[in-house]
Amino acid sequence: MLKQVEGSAAVAEAIALCRPQVICAYPISPQTHIVEALGRRVDAGELAPCEFVNVESEFAAMSVAIGASATGARAYTATASQGLLFMAEAVYNAAGLGLPIVMTVANRAIGAPINIWNDHTDALSQRDCGWLQLFAEDNQEALDLHIQAFRLAEELSLPVMVCMDGFILTHAYERVDMPTQAQVDSYLPPYEPRQVLDPADPVSIGAMVGPEAFMEVRYLAHAKQQQALELIPAWADEFRRVFGRPSGGLVHEYRTSDADVIVVALGSVLGTIKDTVDMMRDEGFRIGVLGITCFRPWPSVAVRNALQRAKRVVVLEKSLAVGMGGIVGNNVSASFSGSPDRVHTVIAGLGGRSITRGSLRRVFEQALTDSLEPLTFLDLDRALVDRVLERERVQRRSGPIAEGILKDLGVVAAKTG
Amino acid sequence: MSYQPIRFYQTGTFTVGNRLLPEAQRSVQSGRERTNSLNSGHRACQGCGEALGARYAIDAAMAATNRQLVAANATGCLEVFSTPYPETSWQIPWIHSLFGNAAAVGTGIAAALRVQGKRDVRVVAQGGDGGTTDIGFGCLSGMFERNDDVLYICYDNEAYMNTGVQRSSATPPAARTNTTMPVGESTGARFGQGKNLPLIAMAHEIPYVATATVAELRDLEAKVRRAMEFRGARYIHVLVPCPLGWGHGSAETIKMARLAQETALFPVFEAEHGEVTNVSKIRRQLPVENYLKPQTRFAHLFKPPGHADLVARIQALADRNVQRFGLVGDAEDAQ
Numbered sequence: 089m090l091k092q093v094e095g096s097a098a099v100a101e102a103i104a105l106c107r108p109q110v111i112c113a114y115p116i117s118p119q120t121h122i123v124e125a126l127g128r129r130v131d132a133g134e135l136a137p138c139e140f141v142n143v144e145s146e147f148a149a150m151s152v153a154i155g156a157s158a159t160g161a162r163a164y165t166a167t168a169s170q171g172l173l174f175m176a177e178a179v180y181n182a183a184g185l186g187l188p189i190v191m192t193v194a195n196r197a198i199g200a201p202i203n204i205w206n207d208h209t210d211a212l213s214q215r216d217c218g219w220l221q222l223f224a225e226d227n228q229e230a231l232d233l234h235i236q237a238f239r240l241a242e243e244l245s246l247p248v249m250v251c252m253d254g255f256i257l258t259h260a261y262e263r264v265d266m267p268t269q270a271q272v273d274s275y276l277p278p279y280e281p282r283q284v285l286d287p288a289d290p291v292s293i294g295a296m297v298g299p300e301a302f303m304e305v306r307y308l309a310h311a312k313q314q315q316a317l318e319l320i321p322a323w324a325d326e327f328r329r330v331f332g333r334p335s336g337g338l339v340h341e342y343r344t345s346d347a348d349v350i351v352v353a354l355g356s357v358l359g360t361i362k363d364t365v366d367m368m369r370d371e372g373f374r375i376g377v378l379g380i381t382c383f384r385p386w387p388s389v390a391v392r393n394a395l396q397r398a399k400r401v402v403v404l405e406k407s408l409a410v411g412m413g414g415i416v417g418n419n420v421s422a423s424f425s426g427s428p429d430r431v432h433t434v435i436a437g438l439g440g441r442s443i444t445r446g447s448l449r450r451v452f453e454q455a456l457t458d459s460l461e462p463l464t465f466l467d468l469d470r471a472l473v474d475r476v477l478e479r480e481r482v483q484r485r486s487g488p489i490a491e492g493i494l495k496d497l498g499v500v501a502a503k504t505g
Numbered sequence: 506m507s508y509q510p511i512r513f514y515q516t517g518t519f520t521v522g523n524r525l526l527p528e529a530q531r532s533v534q535s536g537r538e539r540t541n542s543l544n545s546g547h548r549a550c551q552g553c554g555e556a557l558g559a560r561y562a563i564d565a566a567m568a569a570t571n572r573q574l575v576a577a578n579a580t581g582c583l584e585v586f587s588t589p590y591p592e593t594s595w596q597i598p599w600i601h602s603l604f605g606n607a608a609a610v611g612t613g614i615a616a617a618l619r620v621q622g623k624r625d626v627r628v629v630a631q632g633g634d635g636g637t638t639d640i641g642f643g644c645l646s647g648m649f650e651r652n653d654d655v656l657y658i659c660y661d662n663e664a665y666m667n668t669g670v671q672r673s674s675a676t677p678p679a680a681r682t683n684t685t686m687p688v689g690e691s692t693g694a695r696f697g698q699g700k701n702l703p704l705i706a707m708a709h710e711i712p713y714v715a716t717a718t719v720a721e722l723r724d725l726e727a728k729v730r731r732a733m734e735f736r737g738a739r740y741i742h743v744l745v746p747c748p749l750g751w752g753h754g755s756a757e758t759i760k761m762a763r764l765a766q767e768t769a770l771f772p773v774f775e776a777e778h779g780e781v782t783n784v785s786k787i788r789r790q791l792p793v794e795n796y797l798k799p800q801t802r803f804a805h806l807f808k809p810p811g812h813a814d815l816v817a818r819i820q821a822l823a824d825r826n827v828q829r830f831g832l833v834g835d836a837e838d839a840q
Binding site: 112139160287296 | 572573574575577578584585588589590591592593595596597598599600601602603605606609610611612613614615616617618619620621622626643644646647650651653
């Protein structure tokens with residue numbers, strides 16, 4: 089059924105259709121609307137039998153999900169930003185224990201300086217934790233990926249993180265096609281745990297593992313993620329058959345077949361990139377887009393195949409490996425069969441900085457004319473940074489960094505570049 | 506079966522004398538039906554108070570729940586010595602997740618069981634004092650205030666023993682640990698620090714809070730059984746001496762626990778919904794020296810020229826417990 093709803097509401101409804109049994113939540117923007125909606129539905133008895141636990145921290149949220157999942161319940165939580173970091177120890181633990189928890193991450197920057205707006209620093213900080221990480225391009229895909237996530241998680245006994253851009257998707261009202269309960273039930277079988285805390289058949293879960301087997305346990309997690317590379321496209325196909333629309337999969341290619349330059353990105357910024365590419369295509373530029381839906385496991389073969397004809401690759405990412413450069417860029421480089429100096433990283437949109445078609449076009453044209461630097465910071469006010477560096481050079485007590493930059497800027501407002 | 510009424514203190518311990526008792530009053534541990542929930546063969550040190558306390562507590566919980574029990578365990582000695590992969594001493598469904606989240610994992614288990622309609626299956630979460638009073642305190646307090654249906658058992662040996670004896674917020678004043686060494690002007694753990702978790706638990710007004718020691722194992726069993734009569738959050742704090750960390754003989758674990766109680770340094774009581782309902786009386790309060798001297802963690806207090814002032818401060822703490830809980834009274838009042 090077509091609906092015009094907020095992204096968070098769409099995701100909440102999708103979660104509800106997945107028949108969750110234990111939902112735990114701690115408030116953090118911009119994830120709150122999802123769990124608020126679910127909490128209302130649980131309180132109204134619409135999801136019975138389902139427990140909604142108002143926990144005291146994100147660390148507890150993931151821990152409650154761990155306990156519930158290990159007891160055979162379908163468990164869900166949502167978080168963002170600082171919350172994801174605060175639960176990080178339990179995030180790794182859930183993966184190590186092999187518990188199929190599904191979590192929404194409403195992507196948001198990590199402080200300091202504190203910032204509530206969107207980028208991908210939070211999710212990408214957990215890229216090696218053993219969770220599957222799926223990135224939604226729009227609200228329809230966010231909704232659909234959650235349904236696929238439960239099936240993937242439970243089949244593999246691995247947790248799945250569905251990442252959707254904070255505010256840009258979570259708070260945006262878009263048209264979505266809401267599936268029926270019958271459709272979801274036919275796609276998502278009931279949870280059959282591989283391990284369960286059951287007095288009738290007692291097991292110990294979470295024992296200590298020493299050097300004699302730890303490598304094998306870790307490798308098993310890697311092997312399961314490799315299995316996911318097979319399952320994700322297969323179940324995306326099945327999803328299309330059941331729900332009548334394409335959604336999910338490993339990567340999305342857009343106008344890449346004859347492209348000299350391919351732009352790689354994750355999440356909602358793909359929309360702006362495609363608009364820019366359409367504009368440039370109309371003018372005769374041979375440029376295409378590769379959207380990464382599945383970031384973990386890293387779809388190396390799919391990326392390599394998609395990029396094999398490209399002369400240059402521009403990785404536009406909302407994350408920064410400080411002291412190194414791009415995170416997504418580094419992954420793409422490892423999968424690019426051409427020369428690594430043909431892969432350019434553009435860091436963009438950190439802390440919610442707008443990514444405009446004008447700015448995108450500027451860097452895409454540089455790529456097409458072989459004049460793009462290996463690492464670019466889109467719309468960076470370099471003069472502002474230089475003033476800080478100069479202040480630090482001349483003055484030992486140069487003061488708080490963020491406050492100094494804001495004072496130099498003179499305004500506190502979104503920078504649109 | 507015929508029996509003769511006995512006065513417990515005549516036997517010197519609450520753990521023996523079962524043959525003199527009617528079946529119903531015998532300890533779970535003396536029964537043929539005991540479950541050996543924490544089975545033999547684990548790797549705890551000789552004389553480990555925690556292993557003893559956990560064995561009695563969990564077997565009692567198994568008996569009280571008709572063997573319908575699930576346990577969540579914090580990281581620590583109890584976890585490490587009981588489950589070196591691929592061995593496990595646990596005969597019950599048991600999960601170890603992290604150091605600081607046992608109470609929250611317990612909440613999750615309880616929520617899942619409720620959804621599944623398994624009201625007869627009960628949940629225990631357990632950890633040492635570090636996992637309870639320090640790193641796990643946030644999750645524990647959250648579990649308490651939501652009144653989740655979990656019995657949390659803290660086995661308190663008054664320091665981080667698993668990592669090599671460092672101070673926790675349950676470490677008593679003047680105790681030597683590897684992070685409160687009596688060197689230079691320092692005289693061990695500071696006075697005026699630490700937290701009293703049973704009282705903090707009571708402040709949450711949860712249905713049931715109790716303290717116990719491994720010197721009175723029948724009392725511990727009874728408190729676990731009592732705890733299982735309630736729904737909601739419950740807390741039992743068990744003093745479990747640690748020969749390694751306290752520096753006493755491994756055959757003196759029970760003696761240390763009894764001295765802690767009889768000096769009034771560790772008050773043994775029960776509370777329901779925030780009010781003390783029962784106190785284990787001390788027949789004759791012993792001076793704290795009797796408890797402190799056998800332990801090398803307090804040895805610096807007695808090395809010439811000695812720290813009589815500090816011993817007096819510790820005595821004052823014990824005396825305060827006597828006043829606060831009404832600990833000294835006729836043994837006839839003792840349960």
